[in-house]
Amino acid sequence: MxxxxxxxxxxxxxxxxxxxxECEDGLALIDVGLATYDGAVGLLRGLRExxxxxxxxxxxxxxxxxADHITLLSLLSQITEAEYYIGERELSIGSNFDGFLRGLFEEFERHGAPKAFLEEVKKVAPMVRFRKAFEDVWQLPWIPVRDGESLPCGLRAVWTPGHTPGHTVYVRGAAAFTGDHILPKITPNISYWVKIEGYDPLGDYLKSLAKVRxxxxxxxxxxxxxxxxLDKRIDEILEHHRERLAEVAEILTRGPKTAFEVAREVSWDIGQFDSLDVYNKFFAVGETLSHLVHLEFEGVAEGREEGGVVVWRLVEEKLKNYRLT
Ligand SMILES: [Zn+2]
Ligand SMILES: [Zn+2]
Structure with a gap:
């Protein structure tokens, strides 16, 4: 490899x-890159080397x-005849591109994000900027991958929802291709996308970490x-989320707030919320929301719609010093 x-x-x-x-009958790539000139030249040059x-x-x-994993397939699929594999849950997103984006921005607005802010996000979001490449890529004859499935090239699929609903880690012998599920330096962004009953992306993510342990x-x-x-890195990421959950709960002790308001008070590793660029602010709000939703699943916080906006508060005073075990 x-x-x-x-x-x-x-x-x-x-x-x-x-x-x-290397496979029995050819070569395989795991993730390909972003549909840009530099990306295309980088991949083709890398293959040649x-x-x-x-x-x-x-x-x-x-x-x-x-986008950074998949959209370069818009080019690669023009010059090779390959089979394309992806976690089955990812395919449901691609089939309804407009609906997905609309739902996403409506959900963020419901959680207190100002309209003007979301207009700025739309200008820079990869799903908007790489729209054409995404549309081409979703036309490919994808083969859906299921949890635990044995695949060609000696790979085994481990469904690891959290970073995205259908994220899949591929394991081959003593190698685990972890995608964005486990990263060495930064903690993968766990956001919140759509309002579905029972959807707890951070809860999913924490379970998915255990699957790779x-x-x-x-x-x-x-x-x-x-x-x-990997196990040590998993412990570090778990600890990060424990601390963040406790911090988000602590922020709510100062009074009811929207997710957007909570995000402004979280101590982000890359700086104060107001100093972040628009896309990092968007990540920060999504990350905050996934923590609030998980606190709700834990019975610690509660989000209630008030005049079209969801306001979060702690369920009980005794949970002031909340910590996930
Ligand atoms: Zn990535
Ligand atoms: Zn990603």
Whole structure:
């Protein structure tokens, strides 16, 4: 297995890792990159350096539907005949692109995000900027991947919802291709997308971390360098969410607030909310919301709609010093 670092121009992450895997009857890639000139040249050059031709790629496995992982397939699919695999839950998002975006922005507005702010988000959101590439990519004849399924190229699928609803980690022997489920330096963004009864993305994510624990595998993330000790990294990420849940609960002790208002008070690693760029603010609100929703599932907080906006408050005073065990 070899790694190609595909550039992500204009994204703080800098690059996405595309992994080249040898199969019985060809080559496979795990994630491909962002549909930009730099991305296309980076992937093609990387393949050439590894002695592979695009037409040798017979399978592409995608960890999740985000633009930086999937949209470069709009180019690659023009120059190779491959099979395309993705977690089955991701496919439901692609079939209703407009509805998905509308629902997403309506939901953020319901949680206190100002209209003008959301208009700014729409200008920079990858799902809007890479709309054409997304539309092309969703036309591909995707093969849905199910949890635990054995796949070609010796891969096994582990469904890891959280970062996205259908995120899938691919395991091959002592290697786990972790996508954005487990990253070495940053904690993967766990946001909240649509209002579905019983949808608790952070709860899903915490369970999905447990699914990858104990594999004894080396982690190959979509961004950054390999992770030697996956279990240790999982512990660090768990601790981060424990602290953030406690902080969000603590903020609510100062009175009822919308998710947007809570997000402004959280101590973000990259700086105060008001100093963040518009897209990081959007991430911050989504991250806050996923924590509030999880606190509701834990019976600690409660969100009630008041005049079209959801206001959050702690359920009981005794939960002031809440901590997830
Ligand atoms: Zn992602
Ligand atoms: Zn990513």
């Amino acid at each position: 070899r790694r190609i670092r595909v550039p992500l121009p204009g994204m703080e992450l800098g690059h996405v890792n595309s992994y080249l895997v 590894l002695g592979a031709r695009p037409q040798d790629i017979t399978r592409v496995f995608v960890t999740h539907y985000h 104990g594999l004894g595998a080396m982690g190959y993330p979509a961004h950054g360098d390999p992770i030697q000790d």
